[in-house]
Amino acid sequence: MGWGAGRVLGVSSGLNLDDFVDLIERPDGGIRRDAEERRERLVPPPGALGRLDELGEWLAAAQQQVPVKPVERPRVVLFAGDHGVAELNVSARPAGSAHHLVRAVIDGESSVAVLARRFGVPVRVVDMALDCDPDELPGEVTRHRVRRGSGRLDIEDALTAEEAEQAFRTGMAVADEEADAGTDLVVLGDLSVGGTTAAATLTAALCGTDASVVTGRGGAGIDDLAWMRKCAAIRDGLRRARPVLGDQLQLLATVGGADLTAITGFLLQSAVRRTPVILDGVVSAACALVAQRVAFRAPDWWLAGQASGEPAQEKALDRIALTPLLDHGVTVGEGAGALLALPLVQAAAALAGELPERAQAEEPEDA
Numbered sequence: 001m002g003w004g005a006g007r008v009l010g011v012s013s014g015l016n017l018d019d020f021v022d023l024i025e026r027p028d029g030g031i032r033r034d035a036e037e038r039r040e041r042l043v044p045p046p047g048a049l050g051r052l053d054e055l056g057e058w059l060a061a062a063q064q065q066v067p068v069k070p071v072e073r074p075r076v077v078l079f080a081g082d083h084g085v086a087e088l089n090v091s092a093r094p095a096g097s098a099h100h101l102v103r104a105v106i107d108g109e110s111s112v113a114v115l116a117r118r119f120g121v122p123v124r125v126v127d128m129a130l131d132c133d134p135d136e137l138p139g140e141v142t143r144h145r146v147r148r149g150s151g152r153l154d155i156e157d158a159l160t161a162e163e164a165e166q167a168f169r170t171g172m173a174v175a176d177e178e179a180d181a182g183t184d185l186v187v188l189g190d191l192s193v194g195g196t197t198a199a200a201t202l203t204a205a206l207c208g209t210d211a212s213v214v215t216g217r218g219g220a221g222i223d224d225l226a227w228m229r230k231c232a233a234i235r236d237g238l239r240r241a242r243p244v245l246g247d248q249l250q251l252l253a254t255v256g257g258a259d260l261t262a263i264t265g266f267l268l269q270s271a272v273r274r275t276p277v278i279l280d281g282v283v284s285a286a287c288a289l290v291a292q293r294v295a296f297r298a299p300d301w302w303l304a305g306q307a308s309g310e311p312a313q314e315k316a317l318d319r320i321a322l323t324p325l326l327d328h329g330v331t332v333g334e335g336a337g338a339l340l341a342l343p344l345v346q347a348a349a350a351l352a353g354e355l356p357e358r359a360q361a362e363e364p365e366d367a
Helices: 005-009 019-023 029-040 051-063 084-088 098-106 111-119 161-180 195-207 224-244 248-255 258-272 282-294 311-319 336-354
Strands: 074-082 123-129 185-193 277-279 302-304
Touching: 019 258, 029 051, 029 336, 051 336, 074 098, 074 111, 074 161, 074 258, 074 336, 084 195, 084 224, 098 111, 098 123, 098 185, 111 123, 111 336, 123 161, 123 258, 161 248, 161 258, 185 195, 185 258, 185 282, 185 336, 195 224, 195 248, 195 258, 195 282, 195 311, 224 248, 248 258, 248 282, 258 282, 277 282, 277 336, 282 311
Parallel strands: 074 123, 074 185, 185 277, 277 302
Antiparallel strands: none
């Protein structure tokens, strides 16, 4: 599909999320059957490559091509923001300190930066709501910022309606930019302080569960007292979220924040543009759950890179029927766990595309 939803809707038109239902198509089922049939003819016996077979067939359907092409232009995209709820000491990091995470990525000193450098994958950081002076970071990072820190979701809306639409459209625009640049797979993550609290609130609201069921200890780890404060904040956020469950953009404005709203827009527009995405942790999983509520076919374009151990991530992925590729106990966030899954996906593409088919049996000679 050559035209994205952002272009269909137009920059001055109202944002109607229902349009995504028609704009998003599933990966080509006919191509996937062709890939499955080709797999039956390859030298390794069926089932010998395990989940790599499934990944190769999924990629073929996404690319609309058999044999599958190599994944040669992947990119890490990280949406960054601070959340007002962090003021309640629900995170191991100080409130308003997400810009330090961003700086570490820019300087090549974070986990995802080291891995990306090793794998040869470029990293893009998009500031949506960092609580710092924009001059502290490169303009290419801060140019999309919606506001300085999202509101405290337990007592106030995280965003105004206008800010939510702006953040959502930014996510769509970034997805279009990546598709237009030839990115053939996105590793999606976040750089946030307080983001796991917002993600757990969204997940609990959409899954109809209590706060205690989804409250985890975050990527940096928190003690028992902080866990109780986080649980209380999610409980209060849930009271505010439940009345707006029927409107996904309003839900994101109420308890999501600018970075999570942008990620949701990015996921939906990536599906429109037929760009596969590897999800990282609880934040991207929660946004995927919101996006699934908008367009039920969208999850067919995503992979879950890793199990982070966060209960809200497990709940969200179960609801959208995605099984993580890896479970290595990586909780650092910032897209690192999803990036670790990238070589597995690339290996699946290489095997599906390059393994030879078995020689055809010789026809018996006529008697």
